[in-house]
Amino acid sequence: MTETAGTQTSAFDANAIDARVFPPSARRGSQCEQLKIGEIRATELTEQFGSPLYVMDEQAARSKARAVREALQREARRVGTEATVYYATKAFLCVEVAKWMIEEGLALDVASGGELLVALAAGADPAQIGFHGNNKSVAEIERAVEVGVGTIILDSEIEIERVAAAAKAANKVQRVRLRVNSGVHASTHDFLATSHEDQKFGQPLAEATRIVGQILTHDSLDFVGLHCHIGSQIFATDGFRESARRLLGVYAELAALAGRPIPELNLGGGFGIAYTSEDADAAPDVAKIAAELADIVAAGAREYDLQIPKLAFEPGRSVIGQAGVTLYTVGTTKTVQLGGSDAEANPADVALAPQLGLTGAPSERLYVSVDGGMSDNARPALYGSDYHVRIANRVSTAAPALVRVVGKHCESGDIVVQRDVLPGDVQPGDTLAVAVTGAYCWALSSNYNYVPRPPVVAVRDGEARMIVRGETEEELLAKSV
Incomplete structure (x- = not known):
């Protein structure tokens, strides 16, 4: 984040897993510090089943x-x-x-x-x-x-x-x-x-x-x-x-x-x-x-x-709702400057200023693009809903950044997480975990831009099994007559 007048040191931990929104089994591993759900590392799940991936904690x-x-x-x-x-x-x-x-x-x-x-x-x-x-x-x-x-x-x-x-x-x-x-x-x-x-x-x-x-x-x-x-x-x-x-x-x-x-x-x-x-x-x-x-x-x-x-x-x-987590892979990132005075800033952005270590409105936003989007979670586009996100494959000591997680679709409203705070070094290849996606995400999913629907995997006690098969591009093409 760009230094601005009135900045302060933040004690906020942008790596912390909030048990009030993530499933009770979600936690950082004691050695690798990766996010685990149902005792399974997030990266193990995406390596086995692909990304994006719906994960359901049984x-x-x-x-x-x-x-x-x-x-x-x-x-x-x-x-x-x-x-x-x-x-x-x-x-x-x-x-x-x-x-x-x-x-x-x-x-x-x-x-x-x-x-x-x-x-x-x-x-x-x-x-x-x-x-x-x-x-x-x-x-x-x-x-x-x-x-x-x-x-x-x-x-x-x-x-x-x-x-x-x-x-x-x-x-x-x-x-x-x-x-x-x-x-x-x-x-x-x-x-x-x-x-x-x-x-x-x-x-x-x-x-x-x-x-x-x-x-x-x-x-x-x-x-x-x-x-x-x-x-x-x-x-x-x-x-x-x-x-x-x-x-x-x-x-x-x-x-x-x-x-x-x-x-x-x-x-x-x-x-x-x-x-x-x-x-x-x-x-x-x-x-x-x-x-x-x-x-x-x-x-x-x-x-x-x-x-x-x-x-x-x-x-x-x-x-x-809380039983579900969606895993994505970061593709690109870019920083956008936020103009205007503190009085003109979005109040929801300003509310996150303490987490960013700021006394005033944030001056920039980091856009983080992932390999899914409104095809696997339509609620932000339909209802303006907001979600909570964390980097799942690692922890970071980088300064916190105001982020917006967006999808890969040809719509400006293709937003997965309107605003949250992540370590500012979030980068291509990182795995992101978006919480509380058990309800109305897979159920409202689509094939917009001919993007296949992800699979759904159930996890429990260190074991994972597919409970809804994902789609492939070839299967979507085969529907054309």
Whole structure:
């Protein structure tokens, strides 16, 4: 970094592995100081399986799945009810990971015929599968009914007739939930309660009674409750509190309509996780959020004089996100000068000044280009998401530098890590490890610029095995007819 007025010595360690974002097994080796995941050196993994590479820590995924399930079920029992915890497979799904979730006692939430196929191939009990989607095809509905999917979540009035017809043709009674929009939108620390919805999912809560009345006219459907998903990356429970209160407010009316209590309430998922060290202190503790959610539902049931319904939740990112790390190889680097005064500097860059040993805004940024990018992690381009990165193949005593890790694609928005601090001597050939890539990275991957998707490798106790095969350029070419 260029020396500027007001520089100071920084005690920040740009080599440190933050256990709050990396998997618990991630650490520097005592001799070579390389990053290890699941007791395997990062460079051993890239030498064997190639770069870029998705690495999934099996123990981390299993432990978090178990912790989330146990916390939600324990707190549900405390307030006198039960809870089913569905793993939201859209976050990351392959046969092997689905098996982990099943073995840890989670049900599975799918949103397409393809996800259903994978869940069944993993040995899931169809009765422990929930089927989502705003545009399920007739073929997908018929398949779900045929195999015995436990619950289909109705997203529109059209689906009522389609599911009812499929169940009648199969001589079955299909359990269904109705997805509604509570008018509560939650994201990170904030939520907004409105009276209107303008989105593709669900039905207005004000229409729930009328639509449930339609469901109840079909003998082939068993209406078991409402479903609501209020957002993603939620750090506080205020939004859940308001949403649950609104949903339970119509349960008495629905019970009168059905002539029986409504047995279930699905509050969805969206529990937040830390992607960067700066987020780590604010990220919610699963035990705390589970206790608060149970209390919220119990209080709502008391307010409306209802029997506490059985609860269902659909965590995905909070289960699998931290278990994943993506390894890249550096190709080129270049330094860009940052103009303007301190007042004009990006506040997020300025926030990193103490780590850089500066008292003012950074004057330059080191661009680090890697062999992947938006094809293997679309979230920064789609949502402006940020990630945390470390050099994996070595440690360095070089002065820290403000870096931006970018990909190889023909897009200026092809960014992997918006900003972080690395040793300033990061160089071509270095292996970089980007944390918290277990959710929505492989799942959203593409072949933009005809770049093959990387493989996914599971690590555990010093052993690595491929669980999703990567692609080759030849395989991509072979798709052309």
